[in-house]
Amino acid sequence: MLNIKKMTQQNELSDLKTAYFNASTGPLDGMWHFGFAPMAQHFGFYESEVLVGFCCINSEKYLLQFYLSEIANTLPSELFTLIINNESETVGEVKGAFASTAEPQYLSLCMDGSTAHSVNALMYQHCEDKIVREAEEIELILANYDQLNSLVDFAFEAIDAPKEWLTSYYTRLISRDELWYWAINGSIVATGECRLFDEHQTQFADLGMIVSTEHRRQGIATRVLEQLVMITKRKGLNAICSAESGNIGAQKAIHKAGFKALNRIVQFDFSHR
Incomplete structure (x- = not known):
């Protein structure tokens, strides 16, 4: 059974954050992931008291990051649906999400859960x-x-x-x-x-x-x-x-x-x- 807990020490997520960035197909936006995300509330996903994933939600109730390790028994789609349906008392209300096209798993889950989306920003790399x-x-x-x-x-x-x-x-x-x-x-x-x-x-x-x-x-x-x-x-x-x-x-x-x-x-x- 998976439990969701509010986190107060983000350094506990170091290994999972590394896995999150390693799973991206390109560099992620610095301001979003190193400016906005650290200020957001983080929640840990636990199975048998083992930390297997996390998400973070900003003050406007938008998801900024979502990750579930491959070692988790819980299906990412089921957990994500529970969160965006506001069925977690710990997480509370979630209005939407920001995800980049360089985060394929997270982006796909957002697409599955929403029929309304728009491009917020373009991400560039130098030639x-x-x-x-x-x-x-x-x-x-x-x-x-x-x-x-x-x-x-x-x-x-x-x-x-x-x-x-x-x-x-x-x-x-x-x-x-x-x-x-x-x-x-x-x-x-x-x-x-x-x-x-x-x-x-x-x-x-x-x-x-x-x-x-x-x-x-x-x-x-x-x-x-x-x-x-x-x-x-x-x-x-x-x-x-x-x-x-x-x-x-x-x-x-x-x-x-x-x-x-x-x-x-x-x-x-x-x-x-």
């Missing part, structure tokens, strides 16, 4: 044969704590993210030498992120960039990404990134920088089943 146009090289500067407030203000104006979250997020990036910026006449016009992974898919770096509203549609995003790719290659890593499905400008810039959209993040809604 290794892409040659960066050195003639258009720009000078990215590695950020330090002296620029923290200016970078937070810049990002707040550009993408309207909460300042408290930006301060915490950028502080961590700066401490890890993962945040860069480009300035013209002392004013920040773009930022670039080259996020490394401490565990799982450590051969990749997850890139991100923001361009000020008044400097968009000038090719700056592509040039920033090209330089981030060069930084990534100097570290001996492969570059990945993502873009929301509705952000056509970012998608064009990413494509011009030599990336291919090989996978998608899909949002599933179980309320329309």
